[in-house]
Amino acid sequence: MEPGGEQRSFPAGLARAAIWALPPPALQAGASALLRGIGRRHPRLFRDLASLPPARILIAPTDLPHRFLLTLGGGPPRLSLAAATESFTASLKGRFAALIDLLEGRLDGDTLFFSRALTLTGDTAAVVGLRNTLDRETIDLLSEAAALFGPFAAPARAAARRLERLVDLAHRRIVLLHAALHAADPQGRSAPHPTPHPATAPDLSRLRTDLDRLAGRLAALEGKERRRPHGKAA
Amino acid sequence: MNPPRYLELVCPAGTPAALSTAVDAGADTVYCGFRDATNARNYPGLNFDPIEMREGIAYAHARGRRVLIAVNTFPRAGETALWHDAVDRAAALGADAVILADLGVLDYAARRHPGLRRHLSVQAAAANPLAINFYHRRFGISRVVLPRVLAVSEVAALVGAISVETEVFAFGSLGTMVEGRCYLSSYITGRSPSCDGVCAPAEHVSYREEGDDLLASLGDAVMNRFAPGEPRSYPTPCKGRFVTLGTPSYLFEEPVGLNATAILPELKAAGVTALKIEGRQRGRAYVAEVVRTFRTILDQLADGRPAPPVSASLLALTEGGQQTFGAYRPGWR
Amino acid sequence: MNAMTALPPARLTLGPLLFHWPAAERRDFYFRIADEADIECVYLGEVVCAKRIPFFAPHLPAVLERLRNAGKETIISTLALITSEHELAEITELAAGGLTVEANDVTAIEALAGRPFVSGPLINLFNEGTLDYLVHQGAFRVALPVELSAAAIATLAARNPTGETEVQVFGRQSLAISMRCYHARAYGLHKDACQFICERDPDGLPADQIDGRGLLSVNGTQTLSHGYLVLLSELPALRQAGVSHLRLSPQRGADGGMDMVRIAALFRAVASESLEPAAAEAELRTLIGSTPLINGYLHGRAGMAWVPAGGNT
Structure with missing residues (x-):
């Protein structure tokens, strides 16, 4: 078990700028690699994610040109760039920084609903399950991203x-x-x-x-x- | 175990990460549950498997803190084995106490594990000396978690009339109905808070935009309509907006959260043993902020210094961003 | 069906009046039940709000006598939530008297100190362990919570050694109880100066959804279903499962004209197989008016659901 006290800060502004600049194929490869890296360092978390019921969650940062699709169920989770016509069972919209806060556990499940920072449609249970599961371990997204280097x-x-x-x-x-x-x-x-x-x-x-x-x-x-x-x- | 300073701080942990966060932030005691219907926060992705529970207890005990395991729902007929297993597991894992509500489960725990401390869950809603003595005399409970329906003066009178420790809610979401006896959510969704451990389950929650407004529904029932800029709340039935006498209103309770930080000396004077923070469903960020704030206040009070003013960060974590003393102050009823 | 005909028919009970009716009206209602209703057992007593008790107390002896003279069993139901000294005194006084009590909270069981009692529907009796415990403590009859499914009822009724298992079959379902008075709140009043405003809504105050559809009704500190529970086509199965008592919860209907004597007659006719459930249901619908019928809990569904006869069970 890891101590959960310290809250590291992921450079969301910087990452947003990088995502703006990247061509889609590189971004697609980067997203997959990032998820694989998290999978290696957090095997128990990945097992928990894999056991969630099937869902296709569209993650749509409102301040980026790209949208992502997180596919859950039937094996390890997959993260890919979403086509404009992509079908999904739930969607989560908000500024990139708010989505990162959610991923890193700085936003909790209730805040998700109370605040207007994030808008949730579709399969609410899938997003709550995902949020709670991600909160089970501390993910340092900066280290994960840096590990790609x-x-x-x-x-x-x-x-x-x-x-x-x-x-x-x-x-x-x-x-x-x-x-x-x-x-x-x-x-x-x-x-x-x-x-x-x-x-x-x-x-x-x-x-x-x-x-x-x-x-x-x-x-x-x-x-x-x-x-x-x-x-x-x- | 480290002796609590001023009042024992009992903190929620919905996940292993939240448990270590709570311990690091200064919780005296952490409460949590297994990953099934045996506890009242049976939400997707939450709670502990037996290995995580063992690790969590080890983490807390290594730092002189306690872990309580909530087995505080009511088994359905034909399903009691799962609840008995949960009590057996809690005993085997070395939990410092189990938090129970069901008469049958209390009876089982008292007979099978007399050495395992038993706390009476708020789900049992024991709000007077006769009821509390009933559980004490028959099942040997060591502590009662008081329902959120009593004024501070009533808490004080109650403490004087019983011989078990009392734990009271100090922060978090405020249910207005008597706990453990509310069927509103199952009436609308079919899933029972009492037996399934889930109120307003996420799979029955939906949001729909209608013009500029946002409609929040639970099952087929519309629980609320939010105008742009209005604080939103989760569509829990007792926090919904309903029409009576032609007027829509928060009939049961406004979207507010309980915050008792300003009356901790009164609760201490009333003879309360422990403070409970609600929110196993709320995650690490919430746990870190709330526990740290309470730790600071309790340490200051223990040192005889006045408590600091209520922090804005704590207020931001209350439901709807608004706080209340709930039933602790006259007038709420 | 053959097995069922071997069983004696289930007995009908009238549950405690949950609403705050004017005392004289309440007295006359019970006089009429005594004189005319085909019901074996009547529960009296105040379940919701202790402040209402003094109004009816002067009439209680006469009502008890009239019901007993008519050959009806009488039982006093207790408050669902007890916190104040005054409420505690009420319970201990009741326990010390010679009347049979329906306990709606463990407080009453503690006060009764071993005397036989009915475990009321507001006690969380969900499983075998709790049933065994309460019977051991002196429960001679268990009135089960409204939330139970047919399967759970069957399991518990089969296990109940006293043979007396009661299930509500008519009337609004009690869904929640609070310290807070929502009735006073809805009328802009405070609980301590409530002016007994709940008397204005003798069948409950509708609490509708924002879009106007009915959902709940408020009765002081209690929240009830908007729909009326009606179990008619389910009666044969309940009887076969071992349910011995069928509870009718008193209602007046939206227009105040609902006749509980007639409703009891309909349930009696179906329970004794002299009337088809469908025919009884059709007449009930005319008595109830536009308020929806519900039976979801029994069928393992949302409580507010209505599963028609022959539907998915």
Whole structure:
């Protein structure tokens, strides 16, 4: 049994960018390889997945051009790219990051229904069974994805973490700055307003400069991230 | 076993990963069930096979914590062997107690395994001294899990009138009907919470969009209609929206979750032994957050410091994002 | 059929009145049952809400006497949920009196301290172990929970050494009990100042689905089915399985005109094979009106389902 305390963070933003960039055959191979890898490292989990009743679950990230089909029942689970006309018994739609949260156990079964982050149609029991089964063991998706790089797994993982951290940090700082700006200047930039409080006036202009600079850096970072040949090794 | 600080913290584990998560996050005690109808959270993909149970108990015991096994449903006629097996297995695996509800199963456990501690499940709904003494005198129960129908003052009076430990719910989903005696779900789906261990089973749940609204159904019955932006809830019958006197409303209960963090000193003063966190169906993330928060609060209270204000992260985990003291405060009835 | 005719016909019982009828009306109802109804046993007593008890208490002695003089067995049913001191006192007082009691909670069994009792339908008696235990504790009759299937009923009835096994065959099914008063809640009142608003709905307050279809009915702290349970074509099989008592749960119907004396006569006629179930069902439907009939639990289905005679069992 593994300790379940630590929650590792999978770089969902980065992975999303990589999936955008990959051609479908590479993505198909990558998805299969990822599932096979999880199967090797979590044999009991795979046995549990294999014993679930048959289902074809369409996984549709709303912020990606691709959809996936998870086939359960009658042997090990299979993950493939879904054709536009693919038939399915249940579907799960949501942003890529929310789907990863579900896979890694950060979203629980009830939250699945309470929140609007995910939309579930069709065979509800199949999705609940899948969610509960995935929750039986801790899957570190980052390690699984990095393992696809073979001997380069460790550097790939480190690079991915570093890059994701930068992107994430930049995003977070922008949000904070926006909040600070809003607090200091509730009317917004364009709205005519009385002279700001003397204590906040210099802060305000510095905040605006910071915000613009950060937004520029983030755009550059995200461009770089999209150009990286992440996942090609599959 | 480590002695609990302030109040014993009894935490849910629907999976082996949730068990280790709960132990790591500071649970004094974890409760779980086998992968069949013998426990009241018989949902697909949940619960423990005997090997996982053995490993889970070893993991908890190595860290000075306890494991309770819930065998708290009611066997159907002709199927009692499975429940007896579950009790036998719990005893053989070294569980610290079994949580039971059925009179026949209690009788079996008391006669066959007198050395195995017996807790009375909330499914037995024993809410007064006479009922609790009935189970104590006849089956030697050591602890009663109180139904979620009593005010704190009533809990205190009850504790004074009985000679067994009490465990009360402190967090999680709040059933409004008396537990173990509610047939609403089987009336609609045919599967019984009492006997099959599953309320509002997922295979009977469906969601359908109608215009901008979302319709949630259980079997053939519409349980709710959510306008855009409205908090959603799982279509459990007692959390549904029904029309009475021409007006749709949450007739039984709004989609809220119980959160007793603010009244823990009152529960302690009432003489309660243990706090129960509901949610074996909710997974590792929930378990980690709720157990960690309760551990922090209990440690602070044990050190004589005031409890911190209720955390926003805990609120986010309650049903519908809203919380209640439930029956603990007058007015709920 | 031949085996069945060897058995004496099942006895009819009138279950406790679950609703809050005005006391005088309630008294007159029982007087009429005493004088006119072909029923062997009448359960009295308040099952749902202790606050209703004082209203009928003054009439209880006269009602008991009239029923007994008419040769009917009388049994007092207890509250389904007991939490307050006041409710506890009610139970201990009842247990100390000389009346036969139907226990709807283990509290009453504890209070009775070994005296014979009827195990009521709100006790979770689902299996052989529980049956054995309750009989050992003094249950001379077991009224089974509404959720049981025909197969479970047969298993339990065959095993019951007292030979007295009771099953509800008519009326709304009790589905849940709570501390909370939904009746008061629906009318915007509080339980402690409820103004006995449940008296307004003597057959239950409909709690419909959002789309208008009926589903449940509310009676104070109790939730009942919207549909009326009707077991008529099932009676021969129940009798053969060893069911000795058939319970009719008092209802007034949506318009208040339902006649329990007539309903008892229909069930008696079918139980004694002097009337075809289909003919009795047709007349029942005219008495019941538009409210749906249900029998799903007995057939191992959702309780709200209706399995027609000759249908899938």
